[in-house]
Amino acid sequence: MGSLKRNIGAALAAPVTAAAALIDKPLRAWQSATGTGGMATFFLAPNMLIFGIFVLFPLVVNFVYSMTGGTALFLPDRPFVGAEHYERLLDCTDYTDPRSCKDDQFWIAVRNTALFVVLQVGLMTVVAMITALILNRDLRARSFWRAVFFFPVLLSPVVVGLIWRWILQREGLLNFMLYELGGEPVVWLTDRFWAFAAAVGVSIWAHVGFYALILLAGLQAIPRDLYEAAEMDGTRPGRVFWRITLPLLAPNLLVVIVLALIRAVQIFDEVYVLTGGGPGTSTLFLTQYIYEVGFASLLRNPGLAAAASILMGAVLVVLTLIQLNLSRRNSGKGGGR
Amino acid sequence: MKRIAEFLLRRRGGSGWHWTDIVTWVWLVGGLLIMFGPALWLVGSSFKSPAQLAEFPPTLLPYVSQQATVEGYDKPLTLYDVTLENGEKRRLAEIRRIGIVAQMVDPENPGEVIKVNIQNRTPAREVGFATENYTEPFLHFDFLLYLRNSVFVTLMATLITLVTNSMAAFALSKYQFRGRSLVMLLILATLMVPLSVILVPLYSVISAMGLFNSLWGVILPTVATPTGVFLLRQYMLTIPDELLDAARMDKASEWQIYWRIVLPLTAPALAVLAIFSVVWRWNDFLWPLIVLSRKELYTLQVGLNTYAGELNVQWHFILAMTVVTMIPVVLVFIFLQRFITAGIAGSGLK
CATH class of the missing domain: 1.10.3720.10 (MetI-like)
Structure with a gap:
């Protein structure tokens, strides 16, 4: 039972470990090119990208949106109505x-x-x-x-x-x-x-x-x-x-x-x-x-x-x-x- | 028995009942009934047949009417407890009913037909479970599809949350770089912006990206959780930098440091975030309700709400589906409760 569990665990972990190992090489190149500052950008990027698109951008747009009228969905199609x-x-x-x-x-x-x-x-x-x-x-x-x-x-x-x-x-x-x-x-x-x-x-x-x-x-x-x-x-x-x-x-x-x-x-x-x-x-x-x-x-x-x-x-x-x-x-x- | 009585009557200090002891027990026992009672009532009701659900007064346990196969009759006959005219009580099986008179036989002695006024009999019932409440929705509704959608959303969102949040937390806790406090401030600021405040523009962003009516449209806006980043960052700050420097001496890349050193050491915090994320995403309602309009994409919560909103509410199915929806969360509660309580007490996470 224990060995079965370990085998399943290993089987599940193998592709993840392989993927992690695979991206290590390009990342090393990126690291030597940009230094730790570049690595910070790399580590922050996925979270901040999602965050920017789905939280920050809508937040800013919300203000503009609230000043437009009509039923159109996209901002460029909406007439400005002020306050x-x-x-x-x-x-x-x-x-x-x-x-x-x-x-x-x-x-x-x-x-x-x-x-x-x-x-x-x-x-x-x-x-x-x-x-x-x-x-x-x-x-x-x-x-x-x-x-x-x-x-x-x-x-x-x-x-x-x-x-x-x-x-x-x-x-x-x-x-x-x-x-x-x-x-x-x-x-x-x-x-x-x-x-x-x-x-x-x-x-x-x-x-x-x-x-x-x-x-x-x-x-x-x-x-x-x-x-x-x-x-x-x-x-x-x-x-x-x-x-x-x-x-x-x-x-x-x-x-x-x-x-x-x-x-x-x-x-x-x-x-x-x-x-x-x-x-x-x-x-x-x-x-x-x-x-x-x-x-x-x-x-x-x-x-x-x-x-x-x-x-x-x-x-x-x-x-x-x-x-x-x-x-x-x-x-x-x-x-x- | 004595042990139980002793346990129940345990008092503060040991001598005499203080009024606070009484308040404590009233509160705890009352709490037990009020907190668990409704969920238990739901589970009990979910095994009742539609006819039984319509009964008033309701019974505590689900019952099914008893049936018996009687010699000489092809189909099983329904059993009734009958009070005969001479006052004798017997258990008889119904052959047919004409108006208010039922023709019945004794299952042991099927030769003699007894005519009984239906007012003088009650159905013989035993505790039994209407399991078709559970099997039917799986077979004839899109319930299985909803379940699959919910599982997909929950697992994917949790996985992406763990990866992106831990990477961001690593950068914010282990690197000095320009704009770090700005990033922290931005993340902090979004603590103030719950989804319900940006519904309209977020909907247009999702639509513009072609993610309307897509499970990814449900997943992506929820994954960059500020709470997750904070939780992990606080934890990573406790990992000594010397460890990382030693690894750098051994020519480990930054990625390896993150993946092979920091991440395994952050496992307890990752576990807490994973548990929370699973519960959050499984329970999400408003955003999936907006993004998903095609029925086959509904998550369990949205599907359940739709069924419950129909004009003719089929409670026997709704109750069973609600129980199924509850199961993963109850499992988390039973097995992982201490992680959650520790997480909340430690950081006010919810």
């Missing part, structure tokens, strides 16, 4: 009321996303925090319990959406449990309020384990002797939490919140599969708006979608800068992540 799309997106008489806006769908998406971000990140941080605190206790089989909470993180959003669609449907498990408890069945996914609540709840279910894990790592980095000292002084557990745990965990907590914010702003996949943005527009979020205006709807308007994505990107840039700043400060202190 028209931005004006359309931002034209509101009352920013709290989407109906007063020129592009009411966009503002509904903005409002939904803002509400979602606040609720999801707020609740999820609390749940992740409690989970991390509990996992940090003197538990037996801690890695098992950690795995329990982490499990949904790896599931694909489509799978997450379908699992919950199945449970929340009219004759689903949740309504059965309600019925057993003597409650009235609820049409979870076709009720405006419950559909939104489901979007928040399901996305928390799917991601909370990830953040709990980061917080747990932070908790475990807090020196034990601090707690021992507190215990010797007879400090109450609540006080220990507010005075020791929370201040020392603050950097990790901030990183968790900002990371969660960045992801919540872009929420799409699992909610799209779960509710399709409905009922009506009650779970329509920004990324879905961009997707539908850019690709799916009959009145395709790629320029408008590009403008909306730039506005969303601006929010993300601010959040990411905060996050990078935070993690740099953390690593500067030599603690945390």
Whole structure:
């Protein structure tokens, strides 16, 4: 068995090794011609080429794209319209009321996303925090319990959406449990309020384990002797939490919140599969708006979608800068992540 | 039993129940139910026949109705538990049904025909699995094709990610060259640009390159991951430069140094990146949804979403296909979970 495995391994590795050996000769020539500077270029080239074509170039083009109109796909075919799309997106008489806006769908998406971000990140941080605190206790089989909470993180959003669609449907498990408890069945996914609540709840279910894990790592980095000292002084557990745990965990907590914010702003996949943005527009979020205006709807308007994505990107840039700043400060202190 | 009770009732410190012990157990057991429950419910449901899925209240386990071959009848007959008029309970097989009256026989004694009101009987069932939920999609839908597409995208993207990211990380960690900090800054900057921000222009780039409706159009934009470059670079920085210099003394080329020395030493970080990349690419949804419009090119996630979006949702197939889609990730979870948790705790990777 062992030798078979080794043989298969050798058979698989042989062409790779041969290829690596084969390109060594031309590379030696390249190396002697250009020196280590040339080699740096060589090693960077594949990644930076892909990166340039599929990330940097589109990023730059996005700005130009957002200032062109029509439905043509390629930039040279698109007429320049200036800031028209931005004006359309931002034209509101009352920013709290989407109906007063020129592009009411966009503002509904903005409002939904803002509400979602606040609720999801707020609740999820609390749940992740409690989970991390509990996992940090003197538990037996801690890695098992950690795995329990982490499990949904790896599931694909489509799978997450379908699992919950199945449970929340009219004759689903949740309504059965309600019925057993003597409650009235609820049409979870076709009720405006419950559909939104489901979007928040399901996305928390799917991601909370990830953040709990980061917080747990932070908790475990807090020196034990601090707690021992507190215990010797007879400090109450609540006080220990507010005075020791929370201040020392603050950097990790901030990183968790900002990371969660960045992801919540872009929420799409699992909610799209779960509710399709409905009922009506009650779970329509920004990324879905961009997707539908850019690709799916009959009145395709790629320029408008590009403008909306730039506005969303601006929010993300601010959040990411905060996050990078935070993690740099953390690593500067030599603690945390 | 005693051991289990002891385990369940373990307390902090040993003396007396503290309220935090109760909170801990409620939270953990509740977490177990909420986190695993839905997935287990999915798996259980995926083995139920369409008729059983429509049942309310739902059963926990999948059942199939029992059948028996009875002497004198060609086809197997369905068994029912019948309450006879005299109150006696018997298990009988149905021959035929006319209106609300069923003609039934005792499988042991097929001579006598008993007429039964259908309200007085319930189907005899046993735990059984409707495996056709799994076999049908493979035979009659494009499911196998979707599976193949997903495997291709996942493997190719991961392979290219590992090669290009490790090469870039090698250059960024082991060479001093002009513009290095600019390159680092560029890569860092793209951390801020998730795919959802550049959807529209990226789509036009892909189309211009003729990669629309091509699996390569799905693969290429995802491979130059800034997180991957960072992870590998951080790891390579810990490899001492003296090792590389010693190899240079022995006339090793730079390529050999990368391939034969640095890469093997970076194996743990490469493994983490590979695991993450597999999970990322297997789970990708929005970008494949945009790039692939021809049905035979769909990945599992896109195909699954399409089936689930049909007017007449065939849940028995959807559930089974969802379980299949889940399998690779569950395997990764079971066997490689500690790498992932270490990766996240160490670098906030996701």
